[in-house]
Amino acid sequence: MKPLKIGGLTVETPLVLAPMAGVTNRAFRLMVKRSGGCGLVNTEMFSSYAIKFKDPKTGYMVDWTEEERPIAAQVFGGDPETVAIGAEALQNAGADIVDINFGCPVPKVAKSNSGAVLLKDLKLCGEIIAAARKVVTKCPLTVKTRLGWREGEPTVLEFAKIARDNGADAVTVHGRYASQGYSGTADRDMIARVREVISVPLIANGDVTSPESAEDMFRRTGCDGVMIGRGALGNPWIFKETEAYLARGERLDPITPMERLEGAKEHARLLRERMGESRAAKEMRGHLIWYIKGMPGAPKLRNMIMTTGSVDEILEVLDGAVSRLKGEPES
Numbered sequence: 001m002k003p004l005k006i007g008g009l010t011v012e013t014p015l016v017l018a019p020m021a022g023v024t025n026r027a028f029r030l031m032v033k034r035s036g037g038c039g040l041v042n043t044e045m046f047s048s049y050a051i052k053f054k055d056p057k058t059g060y061m062v063d064w065t066e067e068e069r070p071i072a073a074q075v076f077g078g079d080p081e082t083v084a085i086g087a088e089a090l091q092n093a094g095a096d097i098v099d100i101n102f103g104c105p106v107p108k109v110a111k112s113n114s115g116a117v118l119l120k121d122l123k124l125c126g127e128i129i130a131a132a133r134k135v136v137t138k139c140p141l142t143v144k145t146r147l148g149w150r151e152g153e154p155t156v157l158e159f160a161k162i163a164r165d166n167g168a169d170a171v172t173v174h175g176r177y178a179s180q181g182y183s184g185t186a187d188r189d190m191i192a193r194v195r196e197v198i199s200v201p202l203i204a205n206g207d208v209t210s211p212e213s214a215e216d217m218f219r220r221t222g223c224d225g226v227m228i229g230r231g232a233l234g235n236p237w238i239f240k241e242t243e244a245y246l247a248r249g250e251r252l253d254p255i256t257p258m259e260r261l262e263g264a265k266e267h268a269r270l271l272r273e274r275m276g277e278s279r280a281a282k283e284m285r286g287h288l289i290w291y292i293k294g295m296p297g298a299p300k301l302r303n304m305i306m307t308t309g310s311v312d313e314i315l316e317v318l319d320g321a322v323s324r325l326k327g328e329p330e331s
């Protein structure tokens, strides 16, 4: 495993937390960073239209801390001028990398002709990257995409060259087509073909859920970095485990149920600091399902979690679960 060099930035460990809307806010990024092994974290995506029209929610999301650096901030938009405004704003807000989204297929993003829909018009993709490159001069500019729009039509090979020619410092490829959503499996052989056509850093993404799977991704694709998304849900420790395995051949002990519960408590507290009792509780209930998956007593615990309305109540339920694991009487 070698450091990942993106433009003038060196990412010491080439393992990257994927951008995930509704997930990779400050609390989750800190969980990943503090667990160790992750070289680069991504924000949730920012709408360049919201930045342009000064939606106050956007200011709320520019919330990264020194502890999380280096941090990539992702922007989406469907026209060169607006994406350039968004990209420049994120650069000026102190992002270490600005990333443009060419892979998101959800209707909310597609409706502004942004994200994966853009893969139907590679010329426009080039114009968007060029416009952003003109203003992003202080930090690297990267792009994240899928294999193409329609299954079986790997426009990513052309896209990657266009990205390089218009100044992108790295390309991330999720090995699925937009039309697939999350069905099927990520096509690692197709990502390897991208490696053959560009020499700028390539970050490979899709279905990495274990150290072995990350190793396979590096080996099969020849990529420079591996990005992990869903594999980190309820498991921010996946980066530490993967780094130990790839750097030193070390297999760390599996995270125990107790460590999971303690981790979940920390996550809940971090969310509360950021968004207050009730919003944090709502968001945390979703995360808890992932944290407790497969744990002894998980179904009962899940039911108890679902009745909670505040972080305090969540912490109480988790403390009860910790006591039961330790065989202590509950307070």
Ligand SMILES: Cc1cc2nc3c(=O)[nH]c(=O)nc-3n(C[C@H](O)[C@H](O)[C@H](O)COP(=O)(O)O)c2cc1C
Pocket (backbone or CB within 6 Å): 018, 019, 020, 021, 022, 023, 044, 045, 074, 101, 103, 104, 144, 174, 205, 206, 207, 208, 227, 228, 229, 230, 231
């Ligand atoms: C809840 C969720 C939100 C996501 N949000 C974004 C996003 O904002 N920007 C983006 O480029 N990709 C987004 N993705 C896609 C991931 O970054 C990643 O490409 C995809 O999940 C495949 O990687 P994985 O198999 O490791 O999860 C999202 C995925 C999930 C599951």
